[in-house]
Amino acid sequence: MKFFSYSYNSENIFVNFEFKELDVLKEDQTFKKCGYLGPKGTYSEIAAMKYFGENVFLIPLQSISDVFEMVQSKEVDFGVVPIENSVEGSVNITMDLLFEKTDIQVVGECIVPIKHFLLSYENLDLTEIKKLFSHQQAIGQCSKFIKNRLNNPEIIFTASTANACEIIKDVQKSAAIGSENIVNIYNLKVLAKDIQDSKSNSTRFFVIANSERFTKIEGTEKNYKTSIICSPKHNKPGVLYNMLKTFKEKNINLTRIESRPTKKQLGEYSFYIDFEGYKEDKDIITALVKLEKMSSFFKILGSYPKWKERE
Numbered sequence: 001m002k003f004f005s006y007s008y009n010s011e012n013i014f015v016n017f018e019f020k021e022l023d024v025l026k027e028d029q030t031f032k033k034c035g036y037l038g039p040k041g042t043y044s045e046i047a048a049m050k051y052f053g054e055n056v057f058l059i060p061l062q063s064i065s066d067v068f069e070m071v072q073s074k075e076v077d078f079g080v081v082p083i084e085n086s087v088e089g090s091v092n093i094t095m096d097l098l099f100e101k102t103d104i105q106v107v108g109e110c111i112v113p114i115k116h117f118l119l120s121y122e123n124l125d126l127t128e129i130k131k132l133f134s135h136q137q138a139i140g141q142c143s144k145f146i147k148n149r150l151n152n153p154e155i156i157f158t159a160s161t162a163n164a165c166e167i168i169k170d171v172q173k174s175a176a177i178g179s180e181n182i183v184n185i186y187n188l189k190v191l192a193k194d195i196q197d198s199k200s201n202s203t204r205f206f207v208i209a210n211s212e213r214f215t216k217i218e219g220t221e222k223n224y225k226t227s228i229i230c231s232p233k234h235n236k237p238g239v240l241y242n243m244l245k246t247f248k249e250k251n252i253n254l255t256r257i258e259s260r261p262t263k264k265q266l267g268e269y270s271f272y273i274d275f276e277g278y279k280e281d282k283d284i285i286t287a288l289v290k291l292e293k294m295s296s297f298f299k300i301l302g303s304y305p306k307w308k309e310r311e
Protein backbone atom coordinates (compact mmCIF):
# COMPACT_ATOMS: atom_id res chain seq x y z
CA MET A 1 0.00 0.00 0.00
CA LYS A 2 1.26 3.48 -0.85
CA PHE A 3 0.82 6.77 0.94
CA PHE A 4 1.70 10.38 0.17
CA SER A 5 4.94 11.80 1.59
CA TYR A 6 5.64 15.55 1.57
CA SER A 7 8.63 17.86 1.37
CA TYR A 8 8.65 21.48 2.56
CA ASN A 9 11.17 24.26 1.94
CA SER A 10 12.92 26.27 4.70
CA GLU A 11 9.87 28.59 4.99
CA ASN A 12 7.68 25.58 5.62
CA ILE A 13 6.03 25.88 2.22
CA PHE A 14 4.98 22.71 0.49
CA VAL A 15 7.24 21.94 -2.47
CA ASN A 16 6.61 18.39 -3.52
CA PHE A 17 4.97 15.12 -2.69
CA GLU A 18 5.78 11.57 -3.64
CA PHE A 19 4.38 8.14 -3.01
CA LYS A 20 6.13 5.89 -0.51
CA GLU A 21 5.55 2.32 0.50
CA LEU A 22 3.88 2.04 3.88
CA ASP A 23 6.51 -0.45 5.11
CA VAL A 24 8.75 2.45 6.11
CA LEU A 25 6.22 3.37 8.77
CA LYS A 26 5.77 -0.09 10.17
CA GLU A 27 8.83 0.32 12.35
CA ASP A 28 7.30 3.27 14.18
CA GLN A 29 4.88 1.85 16.74
CA THR A 30 4.91 4.83 19.10
CA PHE A 31 1.95 6.62 17.52
CA LYS A 32 -1.37 5.18 16.49
CA LYS A 33 -1.92 5.62 12.77
CA CYS A 34 -5.00 7.15 11.20
CA GLY A 35 -5.67 7.00 7.45
CA TYR A 36 -7.72 9.66 5.66
CA LEU A 37 -8.50 10.89 2.14
CA GLY A 38 -5.43 12.90 1.15
CA PRO A 39 -3.28 14.53 0.06
CA LYS A 40 -2.51 16.96 2.86
CA GLY A 41 -5.00 19.80 3.24
CA THR A 42 -8.32 17.98 2.73
CA TYR A 43 -11.34 18.44 4.96
CA SER A 44 -10.88 14.80 5.97
CA GLU A 45 -7.49 15.79 7.39
CA ILE A 46 -9.12 18.66 9.29
CA ALA A 47 -11.65 16.17 10.71
CA ALA A 48 -8.89 13.74 11.76
CA MET A 49 -6.90 16.54 13.44
CA LYS A 50 -10.01 17.80 15.19
CA TYR A 51 -10.94 14.34 16.46
CA PHE A 52 -7.52 13.06 17.52
CA GLY A 53 -5.55 16.26 18.16
CA GLU A 54 -1.84 15.44 18.34
CA ASN A 55 -2.49 11.88 19.37
CA VAL A 56 -2.13 10.09 16.03
CA PHE A 57 0.18 9.86 13.07
CA LEU A 58 -1.93 10.97 10.08
CA ILE A 59 -1.52 9.02 6.87
CA PRO A 60 -2.99 10.63 3.72
CA LEU A 61 -4.34 8.00 1.30
CA GLN A 62 -5.53 8.20 -2.29
CA SER A 63 -9.19 7.27 -1.86
CA ILE A 64 -11.91 6.55 0.69
CA SER A 65 -11.78 2.96 -0.45
CA ASP A 66 -8.06 2.81 0.47
CA VAL A 67 -8.94 4.10 3.95
CA PHE A 68 -11.34 1.19 4.45
CA GLU A 69 -8.81 -1.31 3.09
CA MET A 70 -6.01 -0.05 5.32
CA VAL A 71 -8.24 -0.30 8.40
CA GLN A 72 -9.43 -3.74 7.32
CA SER A 73 -5.86 -5.02 6.88
CA LYS A 74 -4.78 -3.32 10.16
CA GLU A 75 -2.12 -1.25 8.37
CA VAL A 76 -3.63 1.71 10.21
CA ASP A 77 -5.45 1.76 13.57
CA PHE A 78 -8.17 4.21 12.54
CA GLY A 79 -9.67 5.78 9.44
CA VAL A 80 -11.63 9.03 9.09
CA VAL A 81 -14.23 9.12 6.30
CA PRO A 82 -16.96 11.64 5.32
CA ILE A 83 -20.48 10.25 5.74
CA GLU A 84 -22.91 13.14 5.16
CA ASN A 85 -23.05 16.84 4.35
CA SER A 86 -25.72 19.31 5.42
CA VAL A 87 -26.26 20.50 1.82
CA GLU A 88 -25.35 17.59 -0.47
CA GLY A 89 -26.54 14.73 1.75
CA SER A 90 -24.92 11.30 2.01
CA VAL A 91 -21.46 10.42 0.73
CA ASN A 92 -22.48 7.36 -1.28
CA ILE A 93 -19.06 5.73 -1.54
CA THR A 94 -18.74 5.67 2.26
CA MET A 95 -22.31 4.36 2.62
CA ASP A 96 -21.60 1.52 0.17
CA LEU A 97 -18.28 0.56 1.77
CA LEU A 98 -19.89 0.45 5.22
CA PHE A 99 -22.36 -2.04 3.74
CA GLU A 100 -19.80 -4.15 1.87
CA LYS A 101 -16.73 -4.29 4.08
CA THR A 102 -16.43 -6.76 6.92
CA ASP A 103 -14.40 -6.23 10.11
CA ILE A 104 -15.10 -2.50 10.11
CA GLN A 105 -16.65 -0.72 13.10
CA VAL A 106 -17.70 2.89 13.53
CA VAL A 107 -16.06 4.07 16.76
CA GLY A 108 -16.52 7.84 16.58
CA GLU A 109 -18.07 10.79 14.80
CA CYS A 110 -16.87 14.33 14.16
CA ILE A 111 -18.65 17.33 12.63
CA VAL A 112 -16.63 19.91 10.70
CA PRO A 113 -17.95 23.30 9.48
CA ILE A 114 -17.06 23.50 5.78
CA LYS A 115 -16.00 26.91 4.46
CA HIS A 116 -14.86 26.76 0.86
CA PHE A 117 -12.24 29.01 -0.76
CA LEU A 118 -11.72 29.60 -4.48
CA LEU A 119 -7.98 29.13 -5.09
CA SER A 120 -5.50 29.49 -7.93
CA TYR A 121 -1.77 29.84 -8.64
CA GLU A 122 -2.61 32.84 -10.89
CA ASN A 123 -4.16 36.20 -10.03
CA LEU A 124 -7.36 35.76 -12.04
CA ASP A 125 -10.62 37.70 -12.20
CA LEU A 126 -13.46 35.32 -11.44
CA THR A 127 -14.77 35.53 -15.00
CA GLU A 128 -11.36 34.58 -16.44
CA ILE A 129 -11.47 31.07 -14.93
CA LYS A 130 -11.78 28.53 -17.74
CA LYS A 131 -11.45 25.30 -15.73
CA LEU A 132 -12.64 24.63 -12.21
CA PHE A 133 -11.37 21.57 -10.31
CA SER A 134 -12.63 20.05 -7.07
CA HIS A 135 -14.20 17.11 -5.31
CA GLN A 136 -17.78 16.47 -6.46
CA GLN A 137 -19.19 17.23 -2.98
CA ALA A 138 -17.40 20.60 -2.84
CA ILE A 139 -18.60 21.56 -6.34
CA GLY A 140 -22.16 20.67 -5.29
CA GLN A 141 -21.87 22.74 -2.11
CA CYS A 142 -20.88 25.85 -4.15
CA SER A 143 -23.29 25.44 -7.09
CA LYS A 144 -24.95 28.88 -6.68
CA PHE A 145 -21.60 30.68 -6.54
CA ILE A 146 -20.38 28.80 -9.63
CA LYS A 147 -23.58 29.61 -11.56
CA ASN A 148 -23.87 33.26 -10.50
CA ARG A 149 -20.28 34.49 -10.24
CA LEU A 150 -18.19 32.46 -12.70
CA ASN A 151 -18.31 32.49 -16.48
CA ASN A 152 -19.46 28.93 -17.13
CA PRO A 153 -16.05 27.21 -16.58
CA GLU A 154 -15.47 23.57 -17.45
CA ILE A 155 -15.92 21.56 -14.25
CA ILE A 156 -13.55 18.69 -13.49
CA PHE A 157 -14.13 16.37 -10.52
CA THR A 158 -11.05 15.29 -8.59
CA ALA A 159 -10.34 12.64 -5.93
CA SER A 160 -10.31 15.34 -3.20
CA THR A 161 -10.19 19.13 -2.78
CA ALA A 162 -6.44 19.01 -2.05
CA ASN A 163 -5.87 16.83 -5.11
CA ALA A 164 -7.55 19.60 -7.16
CA CYS A 165 -4.99 22.09 -5.81
CA GLU A 166 -2.12 19.88 -7.00
CA ILE A 167 -3.62 19.41 -10.46
CA ILE A 168 -4.25 23.10 -11.23
CA LYS A 169 -0.53 23.84 -10.94
CA ASP A 170 -0.08 22.65 -14.53
CA VAL A 171 -3.31 24.06 -15.98
CA GLN A 172 -3.58 27.67 -17.19
CA LYS A 173 -6.58 29.85 -16.19
CA SER A 174 -7.67 27.22 -13.71
CA ALA A 175 -8.93 27.36 -10.14
CA ALA A 176 -9.76 24.87 -7.38
CA ILE A 177 -12.24 24.81 -4.51
CA GLY A 178 -10.64 23.86 -1.19
CA SER A 179 -10.21 24.70 2.47
CA GLU A 180 -8.43 27.66 4.04
CA ASN A 181 -5.84 25.21 5.46
CA ILE A 182 -4.58 24.41 2.02
CA VAL A 183 -3.62 27.98 1.04
CA ASN A 184 -0.25 27.87 2.83
CA ILE A 185 0.51 24.23 2.10
CA TYR A 186 0.51 24.88 -1.67
CA ASN A 187 1.21 28.63 -1.58
CA LEU A 188 -2.02 29.47 -3.40
CA LYS A 189 -3.79 32.76 -4.11
CA VAL A 190 -7.25 33.25 -2.64
CA LEU A 191 -9.67 34.45 -5.37
CA ALA A 192 -12.78 34.31 -3.15
CA LYS A 193 -13.65 33.30 0.43
CA ASP A 194 -16.69 31.55 1.92
CA ILE A 195 -18.17 30.54 -1.43
CA GLN A 196 -20.35 27.68 -0.12
CA ASP A 197 -24.10 28.14 -0.77
CA SER A 198 -25.04 27.68 2.88
CA LYS A 199 -23.37 29.59 5.70
CA SER A 200 -23.94 26.62 8.03
CA ASN A 201 -22.46 24.07 5.59
CA SER A 202 -21.01 21.18 7.60
CA THR A 203 -19.87 17.60 7.05
CA ARG A 204 -20.13 14.70 9.46
CA PHE A 205 -17.27 12.18 9.48
CA PHE A 206 -17.10 8.65 10.86
CA VAL A 207 -14.03 7.36 12.66
CA ILE A 208 -13.64 3.69 11.75
CA ALA A 209 -11.49 0.94 13.25
CA ASN A 210 -10.96 -2.78 12.72
CA SER A 211 -13.62 -4.58 14.80
CA GLU A 212 -11.13 -7.18 15.99
CA ARG A 213 -8.92 -4.53 17.52
CA PHE A 214 -11.41 -2.14 18.86
CA THR A 215 -12.15 -1.61 22.54
CA LYS A 216 -14.94 0.73 23.64
CA ILE A 217 -14.14 4.46 23.45
CA GLU A 218 -15.16 6.10 26.71
CA GLY A 219 -18.24 8.31 27.00
CA THR A 220 -21.23 8.40 29.33
CA GLU A 221 -23.75 5.81 28.13
CA LYS A 222 -26.58 8.27 27.64
CA ASN A 223 -24.48 10.26 25.20
CA TYR A 224 -23.86 7.39 22.81
CA LYS A 225 -25.21 6.96 19.30
CA THR A 226 -25.50 3.68 17.41
CA SER A 227 -25.51 3.17 13.62
CA ILE A 228 -27.01 0.16 11.84
CA ILE A 229 -27.90 -1.01 8.32
CA CYS A 230 -30.92 -3.20 7.61
CA SER A 231 -32.76 -4.38 4.48
CA PRO A 232 -36.36 -5.55 4.91
CA LYS A 233 -36.99 -9.26 4.14
CA HIS A 234 -40.21 -8.67 2.22
CA ASN A 235 -41.31 -5.84 -0.05
CA LYS A 236 -44.89 -5.48 1.19
CA PRO A 237 -47.11 -2.73 2.68
CA GLY A 238 -46.13 -1.54 6.14
CA VAL A 239 -42.67 -3.15 6.21
CA LEU A 240 -40.80 0.08 6.97
CA TYR A 241 -43.54 1.15 9.40
CA ASN A 242 -43.15 -2.12 11.33
CA MET A 243 -39.38 -1.76 11.44
CA LEU A 244 -39.55 1.78 12.77
CA LYS A 245 -42.25 0.80 15.28
CA THR A 246 -39.69 -1.34 17.12
CA PHE A 247 -37.79 1.87 17.95
CA LYS A 248 -40.92 3.69 19.10
CA GLU A 249 -41.94 0.78 21.35
CA LYS A 250 -38.68 1.13 23.26
CA ASN A 251 -38.67 4.94 23.17
CA ILE A 252 -35.46 5.06 21.13
CA ASN A 253 -34.80 8.41 19.43
CA LEU A 254 -33.73 8.16 15.76
CA THR A 255 -31.24 10.81 14.60
CA ARG A 256 -30.93 9.82 10.93
CA ILE A 257 -32.50 7.52 8.39
CA GLU A 258 -31.22 7.17 4.83
CA SER A 259 -31.73 4.60 2.11
CA ARG A 260 -29.44 3.15 -0.58
CA PRO A 261 -30.42 0.77 -3.37
CA THR A 262 -29.49 -2.85 -2.58
CA LYS A 263 -28.08 -3.00 -6.17
CA LYS A 264 -29.85 -6.37 -6.58
CA GLN A 265 -33.23 -5.23 -7.88
CA LEU A 266 -34.76 -1.87 -8.75
CA GLY A 267 -36.98 -0.66 -5.90
CA GLU A 268 -35.18 -2.62 -3.14
CA TYR A 269 -33.41 -0.60 -0.48
CA SER A 270 -31.18 -0.88 2.57
CA PHE A 271 -31.85 1.54 5.40
CA TYR A 272 -29.08 3.26 7.32
CA ILE A 273 -30.39 4.19 10.74
CA ASP A 274 -28.66 6.16 13.53
CA PHE A 275 -30.23 6.42 16.96
CA GLU A 276 -29.41 7.50 20.50
CA GLY A 277 -28.10 4.88 22.92
CA TYR A 278 -25.49 2.14 23.26
CA LYS A 279 -25.80 -1.17 21.40
CA GLU A 280 -25.65 -3.18 24.63
CA ASP A 281 -28.42 -1.25 26.46
CA LYS A 282 -31.30 -3.61 27.36
CA ASP A 283 -34.01 -1.79 25.37
CA ILE A 284 -31.75 -1.41 22.37
CA ILE A 285 -30.89 -5.12 22.32
CA THR A 286 -34.65 -5.94 22.42
CA ALA A 287 -35.38 -3.57 19.51
CA LEU A 288 -32.42 -4.80 17.44
CA VAL A 289 -33.26 -8.49 17.92
CA LYS A 290 -36.78 -7.78 16.61
CA LEU A 291 -35.43 -5.73 13.72
CA GLU A 292 -32.95 -8.41 12.71
CA LYS A 293 -35.79 -10.94 12.40
CA MET A 294 -37.51 -8.65 9.86
CA SER A 295 -34.32 -8.16 7.82
CA SER A 296 -32.63 -10.03 4.99
CA PHE A 297 -29.45 -8.04 5.73
CA PHE A 298 -28.63 -6.64 9.15
CA LYS A 299 -25.42 -5.07 10.43
CA ILE A 300 -24.58 -3.10 13.58
CA LEU A 301 -21.95 -0.59 12.43
CA GLY A 302 -21.08 0.48 15.96
CA SER A 303 -21.80 2.61 19.03
CA TYR A 304 -19.81 5.77 19.66
CA PRO A 305 -19.92 8.91 21.82
CA LYS A 306 -22.04 11.70 20.30
CA TRP A 307 -19.82 14.43 18.84
CA LYS A 308 -19.27 17.37 21.17
CA GLU A 309 -17.13 20.37 20.21
CA ARG A 310 -14.04 20.41 22.42
CA GLU A 311 -12.92 23.64 24.07
Ligand SMILES: O=C(O)C(=O)C[C@]1(C(=O)O)C=C[C@@H](O)C=C1
Nearest residue numbers: 042043044082135137160161203
Ligand atom coordinates in the same frame (compact mmCIF):
# COMPACT_ATOMS: atom_id res chain seq x y z
O1 LIG B 1 -12.02 16.50 -0.63
C1 LIG B 1 -11.91 16.69 0.60
O2 LIG B 1 -11.31 17.63 1.10
C2 LIG B 1 -12.56 15.72 1.49
O3 LIG B 1 -12.13 15.56 2.61
C3 LIG B 1 -13.79 15.01 1.00
C4 LIG B 1 -15.09 15.76 1.27
C5 LIG B 1 -16.32 14.83 1.00
O4 LIG B 1 -16.20 13.77 0.42
O5 LIG B 1 -17.44 15.23 1.37
C6 LIG B 1 -15.16 16.14 2.71
C7 LIG B 1 -15.79 17.27 3.12
C8 LIG B 1 -16.38 18.25 2.18
O6 LIG B 1 -17.77 18.03 2.23
C9 LIG B 1 -15.91 18.04 0.79
C10 LIG B 1 -15.24 16.93 0.41
